[in-house]
Amino acid sequence: MKIANGIAVLELEMNAGRQFVIHPTLLWDEENVVLIDTGMPGQFAALREAVEKEGVVFDRLNRIILTHQDIDHIGGLTAILRASDHKIDVLAHKDDQPYIEGKKPLIKMTPERMAQLLQAVPESDRKITHKVDQTLVDGDVLPFAGGITVIATPGHTPGHISLYHQPSKTLIAGDAMIVADGQLSGPNPAVTPDMDTALASLRKLAAYDIETVVCCHGGIYRGDVNARIQALTEGR
Numbered sequence: 167m168k169i170a171n172g173i174a175v176l177e178l179e180m181n182a183g184r185q186f187v188i189h190p191t192l193l194w195d196e197e198n199v200v201l202i203d204t205g206m207p208g209q210f211a212a213l214r215e216a217v218e219k220e221g222v223v224f225d226r227l228n229r230i231i232l233t234h235q236d237i238d239h240i241g242g243l244t245a246i247l248r249a250s251d252h253k254i255d256v257l258a259h260k261d262d263q264p265y266i267e268g269k270k271p272l273i274k275m276t277p278e279r280m281a282q283l284l285q286a287v288p289e290s291d292r293k294i295t296h297k298v299d300q301t302l303v304d305g306d307v308l309p310f311a312g313g314i315t316v317i318a319t320p321g322h323t324p325g326h327i328s329l330y331h332q333p334s335k336t337l338i339a340g341d342a343m344i345v346a347d348g349q350l351s352g353p354n355p356a357v358t359p360d361m362d363t364a365l366a367s368l369r370k371l372a373a374y375d376i377e378t379v380v381c382c383h384g385g386i387y388r389g390d391v392n393a394r395i396q397a398l399t400e401g402r
Contacts, residue, residue: 167386168220170334172311175380176216178205180238188238189385191338192217193311193331199226200310202329202338203233203382204242207294208287210249213242225250229310231302232258233340234326235265235272236357237283237294239382245291257308259318260301262325268295273323274357302327317371321364322353328371335377337391342367343398345384350394354383369399 168174176190190213191202199222205213217224227250232240235258247254256266264270272280284292302308304318304327312333319328319342329338342364344351353364376391387394 169378169380169386170331170336173331173334173336174220174222175386176213176220177385178209178212178216180206180209186383187385188382189380190216190382191380192220192222193314194222194226195311198228198310199223200229200231200314201227201246202231203239203340204230204246206238207241207245207284207291209242210245210291213246214249227254228252229255229257231308231314231329232256232262232266232298233328233338233342233382234259234323235262236323236341237272237275237280239340240266240296241294243296244293247296248290255299256296257300257302258298259316259325259327260303261320262323263298263301265323265325266295266298273359315374317374319364319367319370321360321362321367322358326364326367330374330376335375337371337374337376337379339379339381341382343379343381343395345379345381345387350379350381350387350389350391350398352398365399368395371395 174192193200214224302316306316308314315330317328322341379387
């Protein structure tokens with residue numbers, strides 16, 4: 167779903183013990199096509215179809231930004247890179263880099279759970295780790311699609327980031343927040359190891375004029391976003 171010039175929210179159905187939808191984000195300009203998060207292993211065909219549905223040629227993809235290390239965000243990386251006939255740069259926060267590269271185990275994934283998730287996936291797609299080409303830190307401004315500001319929002323993972331698309335005033339929140347029953351909420355406590363830090367991280371969003379939030383889980387939220395975020399962080 168296109169939400170502004172050069173930005174669209176994708177929908178990918180996901181089965182990880184239960185069915186639900188995740189929402190990677192696509193940004194593009196004349197020179198770049200940027201995918202934020204890659205979905206689960208085995209979702210490559212669906213991801214490609216979702217991108218093409220927005221009128222963007224998938225083979226133009228030249229950058230991937232990972233909001234964090236969780237498998238539903240990095241799991242499609244290997245298949246995407248393998249399918250490309252050109253270099254695609256992978257960007258992520260420096261504190262999640264060693265997990266994404268496989269130098270440390272994913273913090274929320276046991277080997278047994280990983281094996282269970284990957285059993286139905288082609289063997290060629292079971293490698294989920296990959297080298298990060300560019301590490302990001304809080305405050306970085308990426309010159310793609312009119313400008314994207316990196317906001318470090320740790321708590322859900324050590325190196326979780328949110329991304330502010332300047333032209334459309336859109337916050338791509340990753341899993342820093344969710345949309346549930348039409349309401350913007352903080353991160354899911356069940357999969358957020360450090361809830362205090364995660365909620366405290368949201369305070370820095372007050373510096374941004376946000377009109378739209380895209381959450382990987384729940385999709386698009388519009389309304390008085392800044393007031394809602396302030397309510398979430400009161401007392402933190």
